[in-house]
Amino acid sequence: MMEIMSSIERRMAAAWHNKYVIRRAISTQILMSPQSLVSLDLPEIWTAAADNLRPPTSLNCSNEQDAVVIDGKLIAEDIRSTIATEVRRMKESIGKVPGLAVILVGQRRDSQTYVRNKIKACEEAGIKSLFHELPEDCPEDAVLSVVSSFNEDPTIHGILVQLPLPQHLDEVKILNALSLEKDVDGFHPMNMGNLAMRGREPLFIPCTPKGCIELLFRFGVEIMGKNAVVIGRSNVVGLPTSLLLQRYHATVSVVHALTNNPEEITSEADIVVTAAGVPNLVRSNWLKPGAVVIDVGTCPIEDPSSEFGYRLVGDVCHEEAVKVASAITPVPGGVGPMTIAMLLSNTLDSAKRAYEFV
């Protein structure tokens, strides 16, 4: 299967290249570089490394002991408890609480789980939550109208549109419609631009990247001057994580599906953040001994022995990596809980900003 993908990818790339070269030849455009960047946005299909196919093996231990497993759940609970205290303080001082609106379109099971978890976390922290569900086939205007009503609601400080949206909806248009001041996911291009640019400050840092950095800080991992590799370049994780690590002065390389030698590049990294969504992509030979590994991958795989019939696995072959890395996050229980904690943190920050509450 993975071999086939690889071949598809190669053909796709060749087709794209031919199309581009032909277009270039017949075009009257001034410049030779394609004018549309969006036309370049190939889907990310990861090529199988030979590694992925071999089973995990017992390794010769290069560390004297196994990596520390970073308990994201515990850290997230600590953060959520601090947030709950802050929310109580706000309520007691000014009689207000932060409010988060969650919009879900369609019935994707994974999205429903994520949304449920977010709403539950809000309740536990004392944050007001409003949940608006729309049918899979709802028109774009209906979503825009819900966004607009939450934009105007002064008791709502964060609006979250659960992604991915159904195909017929224009994600760019809908995300652009969110009030910048309520974009707690930090996915608005204005927030992304301000995250990227030195001397500027985004209103919100996307939750998962912020959670990854927080984990590094809590574990005393120095970022400045370190080589960091981010695997994956999605708008929601890979891209903002690379920008954020760069703001913290890491030397950042971004590895993606079209990278020729991902294992070689990754094996130079002191810090690896992986968000490719490919189980077992990162094997022991991808890692430098002593590296810190943050595994953002969450891929559901069938598991009849599990309560729900499936379980989540990360991008990293955990049993191999634990013998090489100095610290590693598990899946589940690593980055996932941190993402939710950071969503609450962003919502609290937004409410504080709105009420000028210090």
Place this chain on the structure above:
Amino acid sequence: MMEIMSSIERRMAAAWHNKYVIRRAISTQILMSPQSLVSLDLPEIWTAAADNLRPPTSLNCSNEQDAVVIDGKLIAEDIRSTIATEVRRMKESIGKVPGLAVILVGQRRDSQTYVRNKIKACEEAGIKSLFHELPEDCPEDAVLSVVSSFNEDPTIHGILVQLPLPQHLDEVKILNALSLEKDVDGFHPMNMGNLAMRGREPLFIPCTPKGCIELLFRFGVEIMGKNAVVIGRSNVVGLPTSLLLQRYHATVSVVHALTNNPEEITSEADIVVTAAGVPNLVRSNWLKPGAVVIDVGTCPIEDPSSEFGYRLVGDVCHEEAVKVASAITPVPGGVGPMTIAMLLSNTLDSAKRAYEFV
């Protein structure tokens, strides 16, 4: 001198670290990561590599012949001539021409030269240019008022605020005031965010990065899947160049002043774009044999034998690099002329968009 800088940098970094650690300890903030990214934005002071101090040497040639020197001036002339033809076609068809407004605050000699060259290039291409000069000590409101009047002028399709601005002016505020539709420099965070994010399209790509990519295209350099290193992470060159190379599917690493092993990382690159502003930073041992080198550095150094008493040098030790690289841009006459050509191209695109002229 360079040794002293290095020591200053180390002390600065230590001071920053101590300050941060202390702040963390006494703060009651929820999260351990600093809340303000701007406070992290250390000045970029490059550490001297031992290399910088030794004089260029004759190398054992690893290429059979010297690198091709990429004549940016010639290519830029070709592009400018095509733009001039397009401007004439627009004038003949709809009786309109593109218009560019240039705002210069203060009397920096280098800025004056850049502005003069840009205006001259506009004239040659048939693009209308308006030049507004303000005194060094003018208040912020005066600059904002000029920006605002150009925003409203329908004959102006591009507005350029020559950087750097005098210290007392808020660059962020002034650049944010530019109409997005006229931000031909592409420095608005909204444009930068859209450049960074897959599935999105900036209205303008910053001129220098666009010029670098155009040079690569004109020389038939494939970008997809190649390892690219960008040296420097400025908002105007390094950052957007890294984002653009990534959109073209290079595997991008960004090397900066706090990178520990810049020469090692750079020597893995098939494509090197350097924009550090440090003469002779990139020596032969930084380069992989056959690499393509785009030198954006333009540092004036004293030269009594030159007409103006100084000459421009790039980041690359040209006489060494030419023996190792397969292609290299000279300074001057490489990227510089391309930047101006891309400014004209962006202004033309903007006018075409405004007049819906195809």
